[in-house]
Amino acid sequence: MSTTTYAQHLAQLQTQLESALARTGFDALLIASGIEKYAFLDDRPYLFQPNPHFKHWLPLTQHPNSWLLLRPGHQPRVVYYQPDDYWHVPPSAPTGEWVQHVELIVISRAEDAAAHLQVPGRLAIIGEADAALESVVPNNPQDLIHLLHYQRAFKTAYELEQMRAASRRAAPAHLAARDAFLAGGSEAEIHRAYLIAAGHTDRDLPYGNIVALNEHCAVLHYQYQDTQRPAQSRSFLIDAGAQVNGYASDITRTWSAGGAGSAEFDALLAAMESAQLALVDEVRAGVDYRDIHLSTHRRIAAILQDQGLVRMSVEAQLAERVTSIFFPHGIGHLLGLQVHDAGGFMADETGAVSPKPEGHPYLRLTRPLAAGMVVTIEPGLYFIPTLLRQLRASASASSVDWAKVERLSRFGGIRIEDDVVCRAEGPAENLTRDAFASLS
Structure with a gap:
């Protein structure tokens, strides 16, 4: 952690807070870190999730029952809970750069x-x-x-440092997962390889890893990890991040095992890679993020046409919403303290909502892009049985090469996701690609 950037981060948060308190008629803000929660009728706790407003100020993510007091003209007061506990490991004594910038009170x-x-x-x-x-x-x-949520979209230099570090932590883990896949590992084995390479346990992850083989790649939020190795590993989709000081990375890669029968899937994967990089290049200050989402549908339509999956023009596919069968989610979201960071639908600081494009209910970000925003760009193309049944029942069914769809359905689908920083001018900073490049 850079002392300079952290001090600047706190100073900026303090300035923003003082303005917000004055505008809303409050004299001070108290923030609870949160408490540990237990399963119903059980003494087993869930994984602790800190209040994101708390970790916005402090790099403390495993500290229930702590508090933060913020007032104009005062240092932040941190009430730090450190119980005398022999059942569990309590938080360590307060250490780190943050300590010198706060008024610290330790309670047991x-x-x-x-x-x-x-x-x-x-x-x-x-x-x-x-x-x-x-x-x-x-x-x-x-x-x-x-x-507070509206301003949180614009990251400070300190926050960008943490997010770069989170990407650098995740990148080698993604490569370890790829190698485990190519070695024929099960989903559970691949997941374990990821954790070891990231230096994480499951409790450290910013979200539950999606580790999917073959047809499972068609399940957008696939939540299981089979312990049995498949008879044949054809394709692998991993959506997994890492966390540094409470800030997340969120990266998705899709891999092919190659070999007999994979040429069509490999061609589709290459086309999606090119489209994803082109979409990253659309991240510029002043661009409406909704336009990038709509651009994605145009690019998906072109791929479906070029790869011979759908014999319809781009315009006809969009009019008939054919692309929504193959790409049913949004192009991405804000990223930061939360994987789906707050404020994505805000038209302004009052909380007014900026609407989603008609017919696109799953887009998570509808704001114009500006310098300091970190967003994900994650186009996908999937063969989802329930959606394909809808397409078969539609007027567009006769324009689909169903034999090719059937062959590709064995691979499940493709998603490629990078974390991208919008700059004031010029092309975006690609945190994900930079992190992978640093390994070569």
Whole structure:
């Protein structure tokens, strides 16, 4: 962590916060890190997920029952929970660059935090209801949260450092997963290879890895990992990231095993790779992200036509929504403290919604791009049985080469995803491709 960029990051957050408090009539902001939650009728905890507003200020991701007090003209006050616990490993003593920039109070009992959060004035308190203390109850004022979420789309230099590091952590893990696939590994074995190379456990991941072989590549959010090796490994899709100081990377790659019968899939994969790079080049300041999504459908239509899958013009495919059968999700989303970062639909700081294009319900970002935004670009082309049945029942069915669709369905589908920083001028910074390039 760079001391300079972290200090600048805090200073920028403080300036933004003071403006937001003044505009919304609050005197101070309290942020709960959150609490550990337990399964219903059980004593087994879920993985702890910190309040993203908390880790926006502090690189602390495994610290339940901690609090942050923010006031104009004051250093951030961190109430740091460190229990005397022999059942579990408690948080270590506070260390790191962040310590010198805050007023630090260490407590050993969660309820002791309340005494350090009592300040005069009107308080905004951001957190889940179950984080409440006797005298400190989250009120989550939406006008203030809208201001904070809108600004969070624009990353500071410190945040970009963490996200570059998260990409560099994920890239070698993706290559380890590819090698495990080519060696004939099961989904579970590939997943384990990824974790080892990333230096992560499952609890460290920013989201659950999607590790899919063959037909499973057609399931957009495939959630299982078969322990049995398939009789034949034809294709492999992995959607997996890494996390550094609370910031995520989100990378997807699709691989072919090659060999007999894969020529058609390999040609489709090469076409998607070219389209994905062209879409990354559309990430420019001032571009409406919705236009990139619509451009993706035009490119998918051209691929379907060029590869002989659909005998229809690009315009006809778009009019009949044929491309939505093969590409049913959005082109991407904001990325940062959360994998699907907040503020993607905001037209302005008031929380007004910028609508999705008609007929495209799954797009997660509808804002114009601006310098400092980090977005994903993740076109896909899939052979999803339930959607293909809809196409067979439509007027466009006669224009589809169903024999080729059937052959390619054995490979499931393709998705390629990069994390991209919009710059003030010129082409975007591709965090993902840079991270892979650094390994060569």
